Amino acid sequence: MVKILKDLQTNKATGPDGINNRILKECSSVICDPLSYICNRLLREGYFPNCWKSVHVTAIPKSGLSNETKDYRPISITSNIGKILERVVFNKLIEFLLRNELLYKYQAGFLENHSTETQLVEIYHKICQAIEGKKGIQFVFCDYSKAFDRVWHRGLIEKLIAHGIEGSLLKWFKSYISGRKQCVVLENMKSEYLTPNAGVPQGSVLGPLLFLIYIRT
Helix, strand or coil, X not given: CHHHHHXXXXXXXXXXXXXXXXXXXXXXXXXXXXXXXXXXXHHHHCCCCHHHCEEEEEEEEXXXXXXXXXXXXXXXXXXXXXXXXXXXXXXXXXXXXXXXXXXXCCCCCCCCCCCHHHHHHHHHHHHHHHXXXXXXXXXXXXXXXXXXXXXXXXXHHHHHHHCCCCHHHHHHHHHHHCCCEEEEEECCEECCCECCCCCXXXXXXXXXXXXXXXXXX
């Protein structure tokens, strides 16, 4: 918990609860033990508080300004305290998945020391091998539209079970993905809150890892 608090980035946006990372980081020595107690109890009871499920969604342009909604990427701004609990779970879950080789071995995105450039190097290597061996080579590229928003909650839970997640932690994940509320915030204007029936928050700590688990065959 001390390391998580010390590593907080103070330039991150503040979530709906108004608590920013600078306060959490500067008060780390005081709040470390209480936060550890709260996180441990929530994990034992399999519960993610509703007050941390409210999300502000803001639109980030993919490249330059545009009047087309498809040219913007929705980013979820969640509770910074909630993200601390997410980080606790993430650190243990990624360790478990990697140790048991439960992630696709060629997965490049959303993993430490990997990136889309890793995948490009692998593709380039395959092309060079084919040319040198005077062999044909073919690639099939698939693009997920609104990928994070399309994660089916029931399917995700089944994938978590298949990956060995059970007991209070499985109950915690069910609580984490259900009952979320989100609204769009743009230029000091805010829409009404709605409850999504699918997806994982884009911009959260656990969202990318849960997506990798979901698409794992």
